[in-house]
Amino acid sequence: MLRYAARMSSEPSALGRPADPECPECGTTLTFVETVVSSGAFRTQAASMPQTPIHYYDCTGCQTCWKLGTRLLPDPVRQIARDTAR
Ligand SMILES: [Zn+2]
Numbered sequence: 637m638l639r640y641a642a643r644m645s646s647e648p649s650a651l652g653r654p655a656d657p658e659c660p661e662c663g664t665t666l667t668f669v670e671t672v673v674s675s676g677a678f679r680t681q682a683a684s685m686p687q688t689p690i691h692y693y694d695c696t697g698c699q700t701c702w703k704l705g706t707r708l709l710p711d712p713v714r715q716i717a718r719d720t721a722r
Contacts, residue, residue: 653668653671653689653691654704656668656693657693657702657708659695659697659698659702661695661697661698661700662695662698663697664695664696664697666694666695666702667694667695667696668691668693669692669693669694670691671689671690671692672690672692673687673689673690688705688706689705690703690704690705691703691704691705692704692714
């Protein structure tokens with residue numbers, strides 16, 4: 637148990653998150669918000685699917701929300717949520 641805990645603590649805390657990418661819209665370096673791990677699979681497949689961390693970013697230049705999984709994509713869901721909360 638102790639050995640297991642020690643191994644876990646030595647792993648990177650950010651799930652191997654790459655360096656903050658630049659905004660494809662305006663070139664500003666994006667601000668990291670959070671990482672969510674999800675397979676993106678339907679429930680019956682989830683156990684056997686690889687868990688893919690999705691990194692979420694905000695752009696301070698053009699105020700767009702982005703998510704980085706296999707590639708950097710705009711995230712309209714978070715965009716709408718953020719605009720509504722404003
Ligand atoms: Zn931008």
